Amino acid sequence: MAKKTVQVVLGLVVAMVLSGVALLATFGGADSASAQETGSGGEVAANAGVPTSVRALVSKYAGKCPQVTASLLAAQLYTESHFDAKAKSPVGALGIAQFMPGTWSVYGVDGDSDGVKDVFNPADAVAAQAAYDCVLAKEVESVPGDSTDNMLAAYNAGGGAVLKYGGVPPYSETRNYVKAIRDLAAKWAASSPSSPAGKGAAAAIAAARTALGSWYRWGGDCAPPYIGQNGCDCSSLTKMAWSHAGVNLPRVTYDQVHAGTAVKTISQLRPGDLLFSVPGASGPEHVGMYIGDDQVIEAPHTGAQVRIKPLSFWAPQVIAMRHIG
Numbered sequence: 491m492a493k494k495t496v497q498v499v500l501g502l503v504v505a506m507v508l509s510g511v512a513l514l515a516t517f518g519g520a521d522s523a524s525a526q527e528t529g530s531g532g533e534v535a536a537n538a539g540v541p542t543s544v545r546a547l548v549s550k551y552a553g554k555c556p557q558v559t560a561s562l563l564a565a566q567l568y569t570e571s572h573f574d575a576k577a578k579s580p581v582g583a584l585g586i587a588q589f590m591p592g593t594w595s596v597y598g599v600d601g602d603s604d605g606v607k608d609v610f611n612p613a614d615a616v617a618a619q620a621a622y623d624c625v626l627a628k629e630v631e632s633v634p635g636d637s638t639d640n641m642l643a644a645y646n647a648g649g650g651a652v653l654k655y656g657g658v659p660p661y662s663e664t665r666n667y668v669k670a671i672r673d674l675a676a677k678w679a680a681s682s683p684s685s686p687a688g689k690g691a692a693a694a695i696a697a698a699r700t701a702l703g704s705w706y707r708w709g710g711d712c713a714p715p716y717i718g719q720n721g722c723d724c725s726s727l728t729k730m731a732w733s734h735a736g737v738n739l740p741r742v743t744y745d746q747v748h749a750g751t752a753v754k755t756i757s758q759l760r761p762g763d764l765l766f767s768v769p770g771a772s773g774p775e776h777v778g779m780y781i782g783d784d785q786v787i788e789a790p791h792t793g794a795q796v797r798i799k800p801l802s803f804w805a806p807q808v809i810a811m812r813h814i815g
Contacts, residue, residue: 693734704717
């Protein structure tokens, strides 16, 4: 490749990276969250096999960082000890969270303020686990990939191993550990429909559904019968949908991303909320609408029809989320 061509390509790559960083700086952090930076689900479902005492503790200490949701914390405790507060492993790990004594001496927490940091007391151990998870998440935050997976891998194999391998290490024990927790957390997470919808969300969702199966039209007006210029692009679909609830959204994604209020974590999504993806120089290039039941409706791109995709399809792409209504 010629030197000039290399310079041009590098310039484009740098521009893309900088635009992504700018978007995260604008819409990320405490004001919104990337789904790649959140654990599975939110609160623990009523029918999950989690003891009442543990359920109260994980709800109390979840949210210390975006990766640590209640269902993820519960799944991790179960995987570590099956909720056995007096558990002792063959290698010396102790308590419900299976802390090694050396780690506990540094990261142990007096969760119930009784003046004692007791690894066998779930009130202390669960508080410490949530805090230590976040310490590990911070330690491996520069590693590519799913930050929750990387955090869990660091808990099992150490942050150094995650940094060394640039992600979950190629250890079967660690990979099985991460998968078991993520799968169980997803199973135990309270379903999104239990969250209250924003005002008018039902009307907005019903309106969006009327466009299902119609062909994408860039710059389209998104009006029945959704043919030709009346077809929908991503932002005209969300604008049309919320107009049926009496909300006048801006026309384009660059402006819609400033509408409403920020949604901080995936677990806080409510039906009608907007999800944004595809970072561009001026802001997100794509938007979809969460409709509950872990589903998102969107007008995807030219040559495709308005469709419903699982939230898991969107998860790795989300750069901002907004609550409307």
